[in-house]
Amino acid sequence: MKYLALLGLPLLSAGLALLTGRLPFKLGVPGICALILVAFLRGSPRIERPGVWAVIAAFGMSMVGDFFLSNRPGHAHYFEAGIAAFFLAHLGYLRYALLNGALNRLALAVLLAGFVPYFGLALAPAISDRGLWVAVLLYLLISCVGLAAALGLKQPARVKGFYVVGIGLVVFSDTIISFNEFLRYRGLNGWILPTYYLAHLAITSSILLRSNPCPAREAPA
Numbered sequence: 001m002k003y004l005a006l007l008g009l010p011l012l013s014a015g016l017a018l019l020t021g022r023l024p025f026k027l028g029v030p031g032i033c034a035l036i037l038v039a040f041l042r043g044s045p046r047i048e049r050p051g052v053w054a055v056i057a058a059f060g061m062s063m064v065g066d067f068f069l070s071n072r073p074g075h076a077h078y079f080e081a082g083i084a085a086f087f088l089a090h091l092g093y094l095r096y097a098l099l100n101g102a103l104n105r106l107a108l109a110v111l112l113a114g115f116v117p118y119f120g121l122a123l124a125p126a127i128s129d130r131g132l133w134v135a136v137l138l139y140l141l142i143s144c145v146g147l148a149a150a151l152g153l154k155q156p157a158r159v160k161g162f163y164v165v166g167i168g169l170v171v172f173s174d175t176i177i178s179f180n181e182f183l184r185y186r187g188l189n190g191w192i193l194p195t196y197y198l199a200h201l202a203i204t205s206s207i208l209l210r211s212n213p214c215p216a217r218e219a220p221a
Helices: 008-020 023-043 052-070 078-099 105-126 130-151 157-182 189-208
Strands: none
Touching: 008 023, 008 189, 023 052, 023 189, 052 078, 052 189, 078 130, 078 157, 105 130, 105 157, 130 157, 157 189
């Protein structure tokens, strides 16, 4: 529980980011969450940890993505660089999910049935740059795979629930960004950052709630 209490720090950083718009506070949300997970691993040597370092790396890539997207003005390819960084973050989340479960194929089929037509009918016609077109498509696909993998976690309901909510909020936030960037619909922009910050808190909470200590080794006879 002591590590859960530390989530007040990234929550404070998120609040300051929303109030001030300053990049250091925005970077602080995934950054502090990553540090909390490092402390959790070092302070809980009997907790199984498959894939947790991948989540920590994913938070680091989120910081890189935030930096590029927040400094886009005047830089021609920072948007693509940001997408690439968040793509790598999704790979980290995916690795964690697959090491702790399996891909939910039904969920993947449902997600692809919704997002692939959305890309083909709405986003693709609005993207003139071929490189960006490919980047957005690949990002959409990894987002679907990552959420389907989260739904396939084989963990206690509360632990799994927080992780699914976290990845789902990432996908939700990114979908609103696509509305803004490519469809010029800005009615939901106010939800982008709050859901993005809550995603990191939910994913971190899921890992901190794990209560599966490694079995003690039997002493040799």
